[in-house]
Amino acid sequence: MTQELIDTAVFEELADAMGADFAAELVTTFLSDAPNMFAEMTQALATRDADAYRRAAHSIKSNAQVFGATLLADQARDIEMATMTADASALTALQTNFDQTADVLKALLDE
Amino acid sequence: MSDLKGHLLIVDDNKVNRLLMSRSVELLGHRASVAENGKIAMQMLQNDTYDVLLLDIEMPEMDGFEVLAALQKDVSLRDLPVIVTSSVEGLDNIVRCIELGAQDYIPKPVNKTLLNARVNSSLEKKRLYDEQKRLLQRFATDEVAQDLQETGFSIGGQRINASVLFCDIRDFTALSEDMPPEAIIELLNTYYTLMFEAVTSNGGIVNLMIGDGLMALFGAPKSLENSAQSAVTAAQEMLNMIEMLNEERAMENAPILRVGFGIATGEVVAGYAGTDARATYTCIGKTVNLAARLEAHTKMVPEAILLDETTHRHLLDGRQCKTMPVANFKGFTEAQQVFALR
Numbered sequence: 001m002t003q004e005l006i007d008t009a010v011f012e013e014l015a016d017a018m019g020a021d022f023a024a025e026l027v028t029t030f031l032s033d034a035p036n037m038f039a040e041m042t043q044a045l046a047t048r049d050a051d052a053y054r055r056a057a058h059s060i061k062s063n064a065q066v067f068g069a070t071l072l073a074d075q076a077r078d079i080e081m082a083t084m085t086a087d088a089s090a091l092t093a094l095q096t097n098f099d100q101t102a103d104v105l106k107a108l109l110d111e
Numbered sequence: 112m113s114d115l116k117g118h119l120l121i122v123d124d125n126k127v128n129r130l131l132m133s134r135s136v137e138l139l140g141h142r143a144s145v146a147e148n149g150k151i152a153m154q155m156l157q158n159d160t161y162d163v164l165l166l167d168i169e170m171p172e173m174d175g176f177e178v179l180a181a182l183q184k185d186v187s188l189r190d191l192p193v194i195v196t197s198s199v200e201g202l203d204n205i206v207r208c209i210e211l212g213a214q215d216y217i218p219k220p221v222n223k224t225l226l227n228a229r230v231n232s233s234l235e236k237k238r239l240y241d242e243q244k245r246l247l248q249r250f251a252t253d254e255v256a257q258d259l260q261e262t263g264f265s266i267g268g269q270r271i272n273a274s275v276l277f278c279d280i281r282d283f284t285a286l287s288e289d290m291p292p293e294a295i296i297e298l299l300n301t302y303y304t305l306m307f308e309a310v311t312s313n314g315g316i317v318n319l320m321i322g323d324g325l326m327a328l329f330g331a332p333k334s335l336e337n338s339a340q341s342a343v344t345a346a347q348e349m350l351n352m353i354e355m356l357n358e359e360r361a362m363e364n365a366p367i368l369r370v371g372f373g374i375a376t377g378e379v380v381a382g383y384a385g386t387d388a389r390a391t392y393t394c395i396g397k398t399v400n401l402a403a404r405l406e407a408h409t410k411m412v413p414e415a416i417l418l419d420e421t422t423h424r425h426l427l428d429g430r431q432c433k434t435m436p437v438a439n440f441k442g443f444t445e446a447q448q449v450f451a452l453r
Contacts, residue, residue: 017223018134026130033126055124058169062198063127066220081200 005097005104010068027105030063034098041091054080060094069101115234117162118142122152122178123196124170132165132196132221139227149173153181156188163233166213168197168204179211190240192233196221268382268394273330274342274374274422275399276315277406278306278349281369283323299323302368305352313345318393326402328394331381339376339418339425343452346372346416373405375419397443404440405449414451423450 015023037056044053057079064073075094082090119141121132133143144161146152150173152164164182168175175195182188195208198219205216214236215229280286280302287295303320310317310327314335319326327345330338350370357367381394405417412435423432435449 018131018138022134026127029130030127052171055169055171058198059125062125062219065198066127066131077200 005069005071005101006108007068007070010070011108014066014068024109027067027109030067031102031105034060034063034102038091038095038098041094045088045091057094060098064101067105069105072097072101115231115238116140116142117230117234117237118144118160119163119165119230120144120146120152120155120161121165122146122149122170122175123165123167124148125167128167128219135221135223135226136165136230138223139230141230149175149178149181152178156182156191161191162237163230164191164193165196166193168195168199168208176207176211179208179213183212190237192236194229194233196226268380270378271331271334271381272338272377273328273379273381273394273398274315274338274376275379275394275402276310276327276329276342276346277373277402278325278327278346279371279406280323281371281410286366286368301356302353305356306349309345309348309352313341313348315341315345316392326399328379328381331379331394332392337425337427339374339422340427342374342376343416343418343422343426346374347452350415370415371406371409372416373402373407373409374416374422375399375402375405376421376425377401377419400442401440401447404438404442404447408438408440408449412451416452418450418452420448420450423448 011023014026018026037059040056041053044050044056057076061073061076061080064070064076072094075097079090079094119136121129121136121143123129123132123145124147129145129147133145136143144155144159146155148170152166153173155161156164164178166175166178173181175197179193182191182193189212192214193212194215194217195205195213196217196219197204199205208216214233217225217229287298290298302323303325306325306327307317313329314333315327315329316332317325317327327342329335329342329345335341349372353368353370360367375398377396377398379394379396379398382392401419405419409415409417414435417435418426418432423429426432431453432450433453435451437446438449439446
């Protein structure tokens, strides 16, 4: 599970380069900030605001890449590149992936 | 080169990215400030000085493209190095950033070694640019320096109407023969300080200094409502200041200074002349020659300030002048009407 959702090599490199404490702080920030990005996406989908929708997906992608959350990043990238025709199911799938990734990241923090 | 430490402004709408970039920059020994979007960044740039901008593209309120465009329009910010840090998709977006004046592009997640190299090279570029600006301000006037910054440097000129003022200390060589070198330079420095003040406070620029002589231009590069009047006022102020200086010198039993001024108004060709490596803002044309001849003519007539007819015609109060006998100057086929300022 861990292997699939988080590329541990990327995560370890981040911890090495920036310090373990800082990496932990970064994860905490991501986990607390991500719900805002998902809320933005949900609202953008409802109001058909393509720009805001794409921008929030872009943010999730960008952060996912920082932690080596490759799958989450790819999924967010697909949404970013797609047009507004994307239905709510893509967002739901992204949210599910995020929840699982978040669990792995939390587990990594406890290690 | 890697010893240069700078103040960087990180512009990113994402909290994690801001934290990460700040930390990376601080680990490299630089100071970091952050802005959440382009709008806030532009405000911060007005209030503080930064050496390099690390700019995200995708942002609400004002995105990275808009920031780059706004920087280009601002003379004081145009040369701030910008490194775009983004995970924006598509090569065309990156190309657009470079075309809008970005120095460099680093994809996110940012590689620390790459960031170090790019920031150092940008800081070096900023340092060179600042140095160039300082040199420019020392050797050129503010107006020329600003003109260069706004329009860029290009050899070439334009025809404009302007007033040219020549000024020179009478018999300076004889005067300086009995003076120690330090005293000569000190006297020249005092003289130039007074002259520069009078020229610049009247909107002119000093564009030539040779020994004890100087040439000033009124009406270019900054246009003036009445360049003739400005030049004449500057000459009067200079003369007043020389008189004050002479009072001081008389008390010290030092020989007094006598100066002569020649002012002519008309069309000149003004612009940057020289080579790409060394050039100066200058002007040439008949008006320039006439001003030089008038200044030389003050040696022949007992008058300190001589004007040509066009300058005289533009004066707000022409009655302060007296008409002199016409003069034949070298290089001019027609005799010139000369006026002396009383």
